[in-house]
Amino acid sequence: MNIKNLSISFIILMVTWLLLNGNLEIITIISGIIISVLLAYIFCKKCDVFSNIKFTPKAFFYFIIYFFIFIVELIKSNFDVARRVLTPSLPIKPGIVEVKTKLKSKIGRIILANSITLTPGTLTIEMKEDRLYIHWIDVRNDDINEATKQIVQKFEKYLEVIYG
Amino acid sequence: MVNILLYISLIFIGLAIILSLVRFIKGNTTIDRIISFDVLTIISIALIVIISHISGRAIYLDVALVYGLLSFLVVIIIARYFEKGL
Amino acid sequence: MENTLEITGAIITLIGSIFLFLGSLGLVRMPDIYNRIQTGTKASTLGTILTLLGIALMNTDWFGKILLLMIFILITNPVSSHVLARAAHYIKSPLTKISVTDKLVDN
Structure with a gap:
């Protein structure tokens, strides 16, 4: 499993969702987490786009x-x-x-x-x-x-x- | 003051749209027309955002977002058509 | 009352629209496809970003969505101009007569 790719794409999707909604209500955050996890899992199961980014x-x-x-x-x-x-x-x-x-x-x-x-x-x-x-x-x-x-x-x- | 500045920028954007339309009509090749279409889209996004500020409706921002997404897709598809066919 | 933030935003919007205008002027004046892509996409990228930034300063509630639009334009605009230039070169659109060199054809 490439946890790194999945988590980076999850963070990008989540930030996009929050910016698009413009509020921090509990229902927004929960639905955002569900959708982002699903999308990240479906579209980034095998991708290796972000593997080379270094976090130092x-x-x-x-x-x-x-x-x-x-x-x-x-x-x-x-x-x-x-x-x-x-x-x-x-x-x-x-x-x-x-x-x-x-x-x-x-x-x-x-x-x-x-x-x-x-x-x-x-x-x-x-x-x-x-x-x-x-x-x-x-x-x-x-x-x-x-x-x-x-x-x-x-x-x-x-x-x-x-x-x- | 603010409104006057905004109206002057609307005039500039209008001139920009007219100039791009000149290239769109004149354009020697299809690629020329697609370039001016691309530039027209980007100018329209700026125009939509200014109009949404003047009219005070945030919903127009979503229109701008979707418009940008669709035009990006269209440009990519047309370029792909030129290189490989559909 | 008009505060300084609004006036700054309006001035930035004006500068952005001037860049948009110059980009379209380049679109009309430049002699071949590649130069048109250069002026068209570059000036319109900064022009749109400045316009959006000005509006975001005047209307701070919308900052999130406008930031998203700015990032989107900053990412997609170079990609679409690159793709168009590649397609233009693929169908052998001629460079203008004053061009110096074309290494891509040589290989």
Whole structure:
């Protein structure tokens, strides 16, 4: 039995249920527990999505840092988009580059791809094993190592600790 | 003051919807139209939430939630259709 | 009486709607599909999150549900843009003429 997967999916479902209801009455909590246990058991009997998450203090600390870096990058990316859209000459130099990642776990790669999509000027198009193909709105360097350094590594060093 | 700011943001959202509709009508390919559909959905979620604040009805938030879920599903299904067929 | 929280919320909502507007402007101006996905989804993600955050500040009773909407948009929006970009590349939509490189075709 994978208690870890089941309990994480149970917690996610329960928190969603409580946020959706917006009260803490006894009937809400009881029905929420019943539904969450059932759903977690039915849909996550064999899943291994969450097995690689680590619950150490260091991972938690890195998660907080990662979250703030992510928010800053999201805001930066939006100002970047706004600048490009508002400039009359449309300063873009697009292309698809290839980068590689060191992350092994599935969920780590998913989070990495989503983070790349939301950061300045990059969009994940395809992922084949440890290679990611990224559409870059302003290609500065199409060499694989340089592109990896510029796009992936700012997230990777945190995600490596959190998800392995 | 607050209401004036909200009405100005409603004007901006209206302009955003018009621009996305321009791309939706003009769009050279089907993918272009799906992108503008996706953006229209996200703009509509923001619009629904603002309207639910103005009219003071919390039930519209559920509408926004279900709308977001359905549109996400639709985009995934259409993309899958393009890659593999149904 | 209007307090500062409400005015802050309204200003954040306004900023969010400006981002939504810029995202749609990018949708019209950009030359090919991939650039449109970039501007469209990115600006609309932050725009919607800011709009919802502003409303949540003005109406604190709804914070739970609006938080759920924000998390939902933050998770699903990159996924749908990635899926669309992959489908576009799969059916060989052309990149714009000024594109520099396309490593995915080479392999």
